[in-house]
Amino acid sequence: MTTHYLSKSKIMAGLQCEKRLWLEVYRSDLIEYGTDVEQRFAVGEDVNDVARTQYPDGVFVSYDHGAEAAVEDTQRLLVEQPGTPIFEATFKAHDVLVRVDILKPCREGYELIEVKSSTSVKDHHRADCAVQTWVLECAGIPIKAIHLCHIDKQFVYPGNGDYRGLFHYENITEQVRELSRAVPQWVHRYREMLNRDEPEIEIGPQCTDPYSCPFIEYCRDEETEYPLRYLPYISRQRIDALTAEGIEDIRDIPEGRLSSATQEWVRRITIAGESELKPEAAEVGEYGYPRYYLDFETIHFAVPIWKGSRPYQALPFQWSCHIELASGEIQHEAYLDTSGNSPMRTCAESLIEVIGREGPIFAYGSYEKTVLNALKAHYPDLAEELHKLTDRLVDLLSIVRKTYYHPDMHGSWSIKNVLPTVAPYLDYGTLGDVQDGSAAGTTYLQIINPETDPFERQRLVSELLAYCEHDTFAMVELVKYLSNGVPTTPTT
């Protein structure tokens, strides 16, 4: 039996899903990280950088020369600089490697500090610390306290790089100690599993919890055409019960087995293979003109960069608005703040200027309302005008959810799933690099980065404008379809 070398991240992958760990070891060529994961890594690095500034005398252990060198450097620092906090202190025991965010000397031992970009302590953070604690203690390092250092959501950035108060330290020593007793079993179990064939595990809630799994595309390819998870709000227990009966595809579920009306609706349409538009959808055509179609793009930072903002506050930097007149004419207005300064006020003011005094404002979901409410709270002098906008909002998603379904929507009423079924020519896949909200945020950050080449910046601005415009034009076409039931084409 091969004794597989493990790292903390491999053990964490195993705790999420054993198949994920197996694939990471044997099929890393299948890994596909989305932009959301790349953003998460970048956020994690930012948070770690700021956390380290709280320990000005700390020293960093580089990984540039590999694990063995990092372990040796750590040992040297422990001997030569015994009172100094160490960042990324690296240890190995029983062929398990861990790196500690901050190892701080304290009375008769050390304090282990794990830095996280979340705003609270989660179960997987405790497991993460348990693996570290077990390895460090096996390596002869006495751990006296374990702290989870996470973001305090209430922090308001006062500016000038002053991040005192950004972090909250939670003492999780007792819980981690308890959990660390299980670590030798995890290690043994994963090593045994890695000596067998690929585990058979189906897609489920573990694929996104606690993190998006990078093998999701691979696992989707192994699924049946309409897996049970496409049924809205279906519980894991229900899926397991049906699977135990040999039912894996929605089309194989017998009539009368589903108690939820929405699930039964989806089952029926999936079997029929044709979309259904309920007659009441046409009521959307009764809204008057001019009609506005609004979409915001927002960014949030774990470490706020603009004075007066809070961690993870949704900060609008762009909006798009299509305006449909009674004559049928469609106009378009847009705003994108590329200044690099806080974009919230300019976003609010520019929108108030173009959106008129009357007429419904269609938005897909409740997010635009949330953003407008946050702007109201932030700028009391604009609150009255912004309040008039929230009063005119019409949530298109709630209308679509009640009245329309197509088998190709795969159980989701996200506009990206709905649109290809009513206006195939508007598929998001036809856009450039920016095809979702995560990519929009990343692109915005590149635009406001002073080091971005001016020509590249201009290209990114065009991509971002095109993406947001696509979102609002999609709503125009969707309302047209709901009103008359005729799929739209580029010429209509």
Ligand code: SF4
């Ligand atoms: S996609 Fe889901 S089932 Fe597949 S390896 Fe990842 S977590 Fe496991």
